[in-house]
Amino acid sequence: MQVEYQRLGNQLKTEKELCAKVVCLAQQSTNELYEKLYTKTPLDRKSQWQIEWFAPQREELSIIMPVFKASAITAKALVAIGKWTSRSFEIIVIDNGNDPALRGLIKELPEDLRRRISLIANEENVGYPVACNQGLAAARGEYLVVMNNDVLVTPYWASRLMAAFSVDKAIGVVGPYTNYAAGVQGVQGCNYDEDSLEAWAHKWHQKNAGNLKPVNRLIGFLWMIKRKVVDDVGGLDPLYGIGNFEDDDYCLRAQLAGYKLVLAEDVFVHHYGSQSFRQHSRAYADILQTNAMLFAAKWGIQLHGNSYSPVDVVSRGPEGFDPGDLYIPLRFSDIFSPQVAPVDVGAGGRTGILCIPDPSDRECRWLEVVRQYAHNYHPDDEFALIIRVEPSRVEWLNQVVSAIQQMALKEKIDLEREDIVIEARQIPSSQRGSVYRAACYFIPLPGVRREALLREARACGLEVIDPEQVDNVVLSYR
Structure with a gap:
């Protein structure tokens, strides 16, 4: 009986495929x-077809x-x-x-x-x-x-x-x-x-x-x-x-x-x-x-090389994801603009200086920005360095935190301060502008994402700071 059901199932599948092929x-x-x-008729090409079939x-x-x-x-x-x-x-x-x-x-x-x-x-x-x-x-x-x-x-x-x-x-x-x-x-x-x-x-x-x-x-x-x-x-x-x-x-x-x-x-x-x-x-x-x-x-998946199983993602259904990841506005300004509401990154009301380390920067040149900030800004100042970890994966977060800790130990920097903030939440794609809007200044860092991130920051109205001038930048209202 099971063999017969399987045969009928295969037959129905074949008939369905054949029907689709005929329609196509x-x-x-x-x-x-x-x-x-x-290409050949001079008549109105949209209204001439009066044949029912x-x-x-x-x-x-x-x-x-x-x-x-x-x-x-x-x-x-x-x-x-x-x-x-x-x-x-x-x-x-x-x-x-x-x-x-x-x-x-x-x-x-x-x-x-x-x-x-x-x-x-x-x-x-x-x-x-x-x-x-x-x-x-x-x-x-x-x-x-x-x-x-x-x-x-x-x-x-x-x-x-x-x-x-x-x-x-x-x-x-x-x-x-x-x-x-x-x-x-x-x-x-x-x-x-x-x-x-x-x-x-x-x-x-x-x-x-x-x-x-x-x-x-x-x-x-x-x-x-x-x-x-x-x-x-x-x-x-x-x-x-x-x-x-x-x-x-x-x-x-x-x-x-x-x-x-x-x-x-x-x-x-x-x-x-x-x-x-x-x-x-x-x-x-x-x-x-x-x-x-x-x-x-x-998408919350593990890649094997650059391969993955789309079925594993789709099987979770739309309810398994933030709607902000599923719909992406066509207009860039709907994601990145000065009108976007800022997300609270825990900077305590300080004026934010945002930087986004790039995983492709294998030399970790972004660490120099953190070092300069830590040496030249006091925790009681009105500023906060916001280090955005994107992609928001544990492995990349651990690399960023470990690099900062090793640098701080070498430079004798006290990291027990509230003005250095690490923002590592997974922000929905259509809301990524809200992270930029949590800051007033942006420091573009080395890496393959540099130009794209710089474009997003500027669209959100941030003032750009040269990474090599963090130690002596004169902020506009100081």
């Missing part, structure tokens, strides 16, 4: 026909593409989008660094493609998560694509990814296969070049047509996201600075909000791979390690 293929075929007609997904597509000084490869990515996207779409390019070369290449694109592009220029590299959020906030589309600037899409990529949403209303994020990605999405041994990519992608689709694979992690080189997901989950978390692990974080939050992730197994795109990060190859390992620590601390 039918929608793909409809969408592809729509694309062919879209013909129901293509006509919603506008918004493509968000952050770029940091990689204009040549960006041009290839934009041209591929223009060539293989025959539907209503917009491209929002976020220029992380106000690069004249990028503006120049956009001017040289065909007029029909150029008019679809909106450019958001940042004077500095605000990082991949913040740049994506800027694009998402500006997007008009019902379907949102977040993609790297080193990805080449292939024929009908958008129609085929979009068709996956017709199978199950709970599907929130869809991704493709590629030649360069971690996890199940990376295909080994791809045998093609740029000239033969179209043929390769066509054969790939023929072999896998209509197949959808439920997954619990999608690498962020190219996502298609339903608008409702962004409404419910928000944007990418600025916690991850320049980038790495923000895609894992978003996938967890989407699933905790009740959405499914699927891999469209019949869609293949080319990914050159980490073009922007390669320009910072020296720091890449430090960024990866530091962001892994931040990710693990936020």
Whole structure:
């Protein structure tokens, strides 16, 4: 009897998968026909369809593409989008660094493609998560694509990814296969070049047509996201600075909000791979390690190398997490601004001077700030040094405390004073600005997070102190 139940269960599962495949293929075929007609007919492309059975997904597509000084490869990515996207779409390019070369290449694109592009220029590299959020906030589309600037899409990529949403209303994020990605999405041994990519992608689709694979992690080189997901989950978390692990974080939050992730197994795109990060190859390992620590601390997990089990996190349900970690506002100023209410760090009403040691600073150069403060400020002064421990993990907290204790012993510094505060609580991501607002001054410290933290502090209205001038700084109202 047990064997029979198992056989029936497998049969039902197979029938369900077959039904999903048929629905997906039918929608793909409809969408592809729509694309062919879209490019050829002079009629109103939104109102002409009066055939009852013909129901293509006509919603506008918004493509968000952050770029940091990689204009040549960006041009290839934009041209591929223009060539293989025959539907209503917009491209929002976020220029992380106000690069004249990028503006120049956009001017040289065909007029029909150029008019679809909106450019958001940042004077500095605000990082991949913040740049994506800027694009998402500006997007008009019902379907949102977040993609790297080193990805080449292939024929009908958008129609085929979009068709996956017709199978199950709970599907929130869809991704493709590629030649360069971690996890199940990376295909080994791809045998093609740029000239033969179209043929390769066509054969790939023929072999896998209509197949959808439920997954619990999608690498962020190219996502298609339903608008409702962004409404419910928000944007990418600025916690991850320049980038790495923000895609894992978003996938967890989407699933905790009740959405499914699927891999469209019949869609293949080319990914050159980490073009922007390669320009910072020296720091890449430090960024990866530091962001892994931040990710693990936020979700309360242990990483094995950089691996983890998403199922272990999602199985806890949304009630197992602070809502401030699950929804991330798209606007940076909703997290970091002078209007954010400060958190009480136990400084006793003193004027706070904030510093945040960076785990990537292996030489512990941040200790010099603590030493200078301890020697030059009296406990009865109106100031307090706030040492923010982030990531808020016991291992990192122990390292910070141990380093301070060893330095104090060597320097003969009495640590029994209330004006040196260690703040190590796990603050929800959307409330991180409250820690900055507990201080009036910020000391940027060495490490891979320096620029991101400095940007957050300035957004919160803090005055910046040079770490080498802590011993003789003249505070504004002294």
